Amino acid sequence: MLRLAARRLLGLVPTLFVIVTLSFFVIRLAPGGPFDDEQTLPPEIKANLEAAYGLDQPVATQYLRYLQSLSHGDFGPSFKFKDFSVTELIGQGLPLSLTLGLAAVLLALALGVPLGAFAALRQNGALDYSVMAFAVLGVALPGFVIGPLLALVFGLHLRWLPVAGWSPGEWRYLVLPALTLALPVIAYIARLTRGSLLEVLRSNFVRTARAKGLPERIVLWRHAIRPALLPVVSYLGPASAFVMTGSLVVETVFGLPGSGRYLVQGAINRDYTLVMGMIIVYGSLMLVLNLIADLLYGWLDPRVRYE
């Protein structure tokens, strides 16, 4: 198991390398540079600035230099947020972004699985239909619609929770953002759980368990639920990727000082190093989370273990 994990982890390195290389060259192809819209700099000063950051060198040289500093774990200085290194900027925002993402995934699991299970147990009942309707709608509602709507209802009208903003350690500020991120995931997990539990409940081993005279409670919780949750586990990888991209929007909507906003700001400002840093950090996080979900799946399902 450990050896497999290590091998798969090493397998991520080429993918990460492709991401770094691809995004490095593509973003440099984009028109405009980081110092373009600073109130019309005299050309000499602009040239000096570009020389200071090594932007006057050929792209290939810049690329090799960047890889070299990356290998020391250095993401370089930010072009727009002067006096800050990219590592500092991302490091400041990342804990909040991770807390938000983790809260959203946990919330989605805590609500999605029971909803789906109850819907499956009362198939074609009123609860089942409302869960399925919610599942269809939830998947179609993007975060940048849900977020403002939730803020409008719970923040402005009911005044239960703050509309936006952040103060450290105050969980109330995280409720609406986490819910916004989690809603589509809840919907999808509920649908997955319902579908697979219905299938499992019809399978032979469940019939055997019932025939042995086991109480329904034990049939469900000891025998049926574990195989029924496998699709949910394999969805956790895509779900965490979804939550991380969603946090780009949610942090904007709710004015949270996470790290997600740096990707968009960086792309608009042509802040090359900041964009690269964000892509590397978020990209590797996604790859690792996907890997963890994969390994978890293998650990839960004995059928895939000996492949």
Place this chain on the structure above:
Amino acid sequence: MSDPSRGFWIDAARRLLRHRAAVVAGALIVLVTLLAAFGPAWSPHRFDAIDWENMGIAPGSTNAHWLGTDRLGRDLFVRTLQGVQISLQIGLLATLVSLCIGVAWGAIAGYVGGRLDEWMMRVVDVLYSLPYIFIVIILSTLFDRGNIQVLFLAIGAVGWLTMARIVRGQALSLRKREFIEAAIATGVSTPAIVWRHVVPNVVGPVIVYATLTIPQMILFESFLSFLGLGVQEPQASLGSLINEGAQEMESAAWLLLVPAAFLVTLLTCFNFLGDGLRDALDPREQ
């Protein structure tokens, strides 16, 4: 085989019509499309015209503006419909781009097989593991911002992977069929076989998946426009309108609710239509 058996398509159409939700969804899509195409012409206002006397007017409070105006006095009815137009255009064009790449890639990989297949699918796997939204964000910076003529290229260029996988799977199973063997035996060239015999036979799944791709592409576009990376002022797309509306929702909730309602309706309808088409074109699933 050159004439796709008509019975299948008639059966499929019948199955689709029995699918209530899909029929309603399809009708709504047609309605919204027509409204977006002709609605702005009914209104006396232009999408970027400023009405200095009616700024930030709520819907229904004046007859001049059916859905009210934004902070700058621009007519929301016209702006929303113009946004629907742009979102639909980009969604359809991006789907078309991803369709062309995906079908060609998948059909060639699946039919030719062997080393080429392995290599082509490895490319798909690597691209799959990349965080696509990042690629879209980076690609969207490639073009001057607001250049919607090429925005759909950026979005479509990352959306073809699943299509390629689906088509490849179909093409793999077609390879062994008699009519393909017959074509090979009569000396038809490989490109001609792919184009005339493989591609027409994957139309069903391709239609289904394309219908489900359109809402994703609309969503991408709105996502980018919401973040300020897509369509730029004074033009509007549903995403940028929702962004403007979200900033003003304390005083003018309708600016958020109107475009949001259009976006959610479109996305839900395309999803329902896709589900209905899947049931109709793939009877095995039932």
